[in-house]
Amino acid sequence: MSVQKESNSVDAMYPIVLSGGSGTRLWPLSRAMYPKQFIRFSHAQAHSFLSSTLLRLPVSAGFAAPIIIGNNDHRFLIEDEARRAGVAPCAVILEPVARNTAPAIAVAALHVARSDPDGILVIMPSDHVVNDGPGFVAAVRRAGAVAMSGKLVLFGIRPTGPHTGYGYIRRGEPLAGFEGAYGVAAFAEKPDQATAERYLASGDYAWNSGIFVFRARTFLDELARLQPAILAAAREALAGAKQDLGFLRLDAQAFATAPAISVDYAVMERTASAAVLPIDIGWNDVGSWSSLWEISGRDAQGNAVEGNAILEETRDCYVHSERALVSTIGVKDLVIVDTPDALLVADRARAQDVSGLVARLRREKRKEHEQHVRNYRPWGHFETLSLAPRFQVKLLHVKPGGKLSMQMHHHRSEHWVVVHGTARVSIGGEEKLVRENESVYITATQWHRLENPGKTPLEMIEVQIGSYLGEDDIVRSDDIYHRAPEETK
Numbered sequence: 001m002s003v004q005k006e007s008n009s010v011d012a013m014y015p016i017v018l019s020g021g022s023g024t025r026l027w028p029l030s031r032a033m034y035p036k037q038f039i040r041f042s043h044a045q046a047h048s049f050l051s052s053t054l055l056r057l058p059v060s061a062g063f064a065a066p067i068i069i070g071n072n073d074h075r076f077l078i079e080d081e082a083r084r085a086g087v088a089p090c091a092v093i094l095e096p097v098a099r100n101t102a103p104a105i106a107v108a109a110l111h112v113a114r115s116d117p118d119g120i121l122v123i124m125p126s127d128h129v130v131n132d133g134p135g136f137v138a139a140v141r142r143a144g145a146v147a148m149s150g151k152l153v154l155f156g157i158r159p160t161g162p163h164t165g166y167g168y169i170r171r172g173e174p175l176a177g178f179e180g181a182y183g184v185a186a187f188a189e190k191p192d193q194a195t196a197e198r199y200l201a202s203g204d205y206a207w208n209s210g211i212f213v214f215r216a217r218t219f220l221d222e223l224a225r226l227q228p229a230i231l232a233a234a235r236e237a238l239a240g241a242k243q244d245l246g247f248l249r250l251d252a253q254a255f256a257t258a259p260a261i262s263v264d265y266a267v268m269e270r271t272a273s274a275a276v277l278p279i280d281i282g283w284n285d286v287g288s289w290s291s292l293w294e295i296s297g298r299d300a301q302g303n304a305v306e307g308n309a310i311l312e313e314t315r316d317c318y319v320h321s322e323r324a325l326v327s328t329i330g331v332k333d334l335v336i337v338d339t340p341d342a343l344l345v346a347d348r349a350r351a352q353d354v355s356g357l358v359a360r361l362r363r364e365k366r367k368e369h370e371q372h373v374r375n376y377r378p379w380g381h382f383e384t385l386s387l388a389p390r391f392q393v394k395l396l397h398v399k400p401g402g403k404l405s406m407q408m409h410h411h412r413s414e415h416w417v418v419v420h421g422t423a424r425v426s427i428g429g430e431e432k433l434v435r436e437n438e439s440v441y442i443t444a445t446q447w448h449r450l451e452n453p454g455k456t457p458l459e460m461i462e463v464q465i466g467s468y469l470g471e472d473d474i475v476r477s478d479d480i481y482h483r484a485p486e487e488t489k
Contacts, residue, residue, distance in 0.1 A: 011144070011148060012064060012116055012118075012119045013057070013063050013064065013122055013140065013144055014066075014090075014112050014119050014121050015054075015057040015063055015064065016069065016105065016121050016122060016123045017050070017053050017066050017069070017125075017126050018069050018123065018125050019037055019050055019070040019071070020069060020071045020095055021036075021125070023035040023037065024354065024355040024359075025287055025289070025351065025352060025354045025355045025358075026039075026286070026288070026289065027342075027354055027357065027369065028341075029320065029337060031368075031369065031371055031372055032370045032371075033074075033371050033372075033375070033376070034371075034376055035074070035127075036127050036286065037050040037053075037126040037127040038050060038074070041320070042306045043306070044297075047085065048084075049128065050127070051081045051082075051084055053124055053125075053127075053128070054066055055085055056130060056133065056136060057122060061137060063122075065087070065089055066087065066089050066090060067090050067091045067093065067108055069093050069095065069107065069108055070093070070094060070095065071095060075092065075094055075247050076376075076377070076378035076481070078092055079246070091111065091248050092247050093107060093111065094247050094248065094249050094250060096250055096251075096252035096255055097252070099255065100261050100263075101264075102227065102265075102266035103234055103255065103260075103261075105121075105212075105263050106220070106230050106231055106234035106258075107237060107250065107255075108121060109216040109223075110216075110220065110234055111238060116216070117215075117216055118215055118216070119215070120147050120213060120215055121212070121215070121216055122140055122143075122212075123210075123211060123263075125211070125285070128210075128211075128283060128284065128285050129282070130282060130283055131281070132280075132281040136281045139155065140213060142178075142180070142277060143181075144213055145178065146175065146181050146277065147218070148215070149175075149177075149178070150218055151214070151273050151274070152212065152214040152219060152222065152271055152274050152275065153214060153275045153277055154169065154211070154212055154274060154275070155211040155213075155276075155277055155279055156169050156207065156208065156276040157207040157279065157280070157283045158207075158279065158280045159206065162199070162200045163207065164190060164193055164196050165290075165291070165352055166207040166208060166285070167189055167207070167264070168208060169186075169188070169206050169208050169276050170184070170186040170188065170204050171184065171185060171205070171206065171276050180278065181275055181276070181277050183274070184268075184274040187208070187268070187269045188205070206276060212268075218273065219267070222271050222273065226267055226270050226271065227266045227267065233255060233257045234255070234258060236257075238250065287352075288352050289318055289335040289344075289348065289354070290335070290349070290351040290352075292304075296318070303315065303317045304319070305319045306319070306320045307319070307320055307322060307326070307338075308324070308325045308326065309325065309326040309327070309328075310325065310326075310328075311328050312327075312328065312330070313329060313330045313331075314329070314330070314331050315331075315332040316333050317331065317332065317334045317335070317336065317348070318334075318348065319336045321336075321337075322338065322340065326338055334346065334347065335348050335351055339373075340373040378483075379399060379402035379403060379404055379481070380397045380398045380399045380402050382394045382396045383395045391469075393463050394461070395459065395460075396450075396458075396459065396460045396461075397458070398423075400452055400456060400457065401453075402451065402452045402458070403451035403452070404449055404451065405449070405477075405479035405481075406426070406447060406448070406449045406477045406478040406479075407449070407476050408444075408445055408447045408474075408475050409445070409466070409475075410444060410473055410475070411466045411469075411473050412464045412468065412473060413443050413444050413464070414465075415439060415440075415441050415442075415465075416440050416442070416460055416461070417460060417461045417463075418435060418436050418437065418438055418439070418458070418460050419437075419459050419460060419461055420436060420457070420459040421452060421457060421458035422452075423435075423450055423451070423452065423458055424450075424451045424452070426447075426448060427440065427442055427446055427447075428448070429447070444466060449478075
């Protein structure tokens with residue numbers, strides 16, 4: 001985990017990527033089981049937000065391999081994105097429950113401090129956009145020099161307008177010896193329009209980016225002073241962590257005792273060591289559909305369009321369609337997002353309120369907040385093509401080398417038809433290859449397994465028939481992905 005230092009450089013720097021968010025304000029594209037950091041929102045987007053973040057501070061530039069803190073439910077998505085980016089993380093640490101950013105960063109700091117207490121952490125959310133990559137690297141190095149003096153450095157973004165969706169930082173006195181860096185005079189919550197305009201006019205405020213740079217030792221010392229319960233829980237959770245398929249699983253019982261609180265509230269707003277480095281790096285936290293509209297390419301009428309759409313007398317709208325043709329006439333300032341199972345139409349000025357809609361879906365136990373029609377699994381994904389009371393039709397996509405668990409169902413039988421590739425199928429202890437345009441039938445209570453032995457993706461139509469078709473009607477006897485019994489997907 002060590003990294004070689006250049007002469008006259010700061011201490012070793014460790015990128016820490018926080019990937020535990022759910023991205024509720026970008027529903028219906030962002031779902032609990034497939035949140036925004038994994039999504040490519042346009043065909044022009046070469047990398048997901050997570051992949052882009054992993055590439056931001058490369059090992060080739062002298063940084064350590066990244067440490068990723070992520071949600072247990074997303075572990076195989078994280079693994080896939082790192083592989084696509086060509087990045088080998090130092091560690092992927094799994095949070096058994098969500099406890100906000102302070103406990104997550106505490107675990108990362110303890111992990112680094114085991115081998116390098118003076119190592120400098122660069123805390124980066126996984127779902128932000130940074131357009132000026134070289135500028136960001138330069139800013140990180142400048143912040144690292146400030147962090148070596150014992151400061152907890154926060155990147156402040158120079159405001160481009162009176163934005164009401166961001167928290168603000170009021171800068172204090174300049175830090176001697178560090179050009180462009182300041183003490184922090186005050187933190188401010190998301191303001192109303194008039195207050196935001198006043199902040200902008202004063203020139204003393206920056207947007208709170210949520211990107212931090214500090215020494216592991218410095219942060220842990222402040223945490224011990226300000227939030228000892230978080231530090232104790234993080235230390236115990238890391239001490240009891242177990243390796244599993246390359247992931248580091250924190251002890252669930254210990255981590256659950258940590259107070260759920262952000263690092264801003266827990267430390268940054270209470271410490272006397274906070275510093276702010278105002279920068280301009282083309283940053284956007286993509287925290288809402290209006291934010292995505294702001295960074296998207298737009299036509300002469302100000303419309304950003306992704307997918308199949310025809311717009312007439314339409315202005316300043318964001319339109320995204322994954323399904324049917326979207327047509328508009330005589331509208332303006334709207335967000336329209338059409339997915340196979342959910343349609344969102346919202347005033348663009350109310351885009352921040354989408355998270356409240358998702359909370360309602362959760363309260364009403366609607367499935368649309370959690371999963372897409374396409375459901376991702378460690379072996380690939382499946383899509384529901386048709387669903388009725390006693391039958392369901394799915395398309396299964398199995399990655400090369402992908403292997404479903406040995407399983408059986410109490411309440412349904414299944415017909416499998418291979419439409420592309422070759423499947424290796426085990427039914428009742430007998431194994432055979434099933435090729436394109438061939439089929440097999442599995443009765444209820446028969447043990448069976450499907451795998452893709454080839455080098456190309458396997459695609460198969462699955463027809464389920466029975467009295468109950470839920471994904472929790474699975475009994476496993478063997479699973480190479482070590483999924484827990486409650487992980488019924």
